[in-house]
Amino acid sequence: MRARSLDDIDNPLEAAVFQVQYRRPGQRLLRLTAGGLILARHGLRGLLYVWPLVLILFLDLPGWWDGLRVLLGVLALLAFRRYILGSIRDDYNRFVRGRLHDRSLFRNVL
Numbered sequence: 001m002r003a004r005s006l007d008d009i010d011n012p013l014e015a016a017v018f019q020v021q022y023r024r025p026g027q028r029l030l031r032l033t034a035g036g037l038i039l040a041r042h043g044l045r046g047l048l049y050v051w052p053l054v055l056i057l058f059l060d061l062p063g064w065w066d067g068l069r070v071l072l073g074v075l076a077l078l079a080f081r082r083y084i085l086g087s088i089r090d091d092y093n094r095f096v097r098g099r100l101h102d103r104s105l106f107r108n109v110l
Contacts, residue, residue, distance in 0.1 A: 005099050021100055034096045034109050038088055041109075046084040050076065 006022070009015045021027065053076065057069055095109050 027100060030101050030105055031096050034105050035092055037106060037109050038091045042084050042088045046080065
């Protein structure tokens with residue numbers, strides 16, 4: 001089964017049949033699993049890039065370091081929200097949302 005998008009359908013009857021197929025439990029499970037794979041892929045990639053910076057947060061340095069530690073932690077959370085979660089959302093929209101899939105979806109996602 002080729003991944004097909006609702007945007008490609010002009011016929012209302014065909015769109016209704018697509019919606020019925022899209023809401024099936026098997027399709028929901030495929031979308032949920034693909035979303036988990038995308039989350040794991042981007043989460044591990046983000047962790048690989050930032051783990052040295054995270055280790056710096058746990059160093060025990062003089063008193064002024066505590067304020068800088070909080071600032072670095074907030075910046076890390078903002079960067080995670082902007083870049084990692086944004087790329088997760090973009091990949092989910094590009095590969096998963098609004099399409100019918102079969103098991104080859106996982107190969108495309110990874």
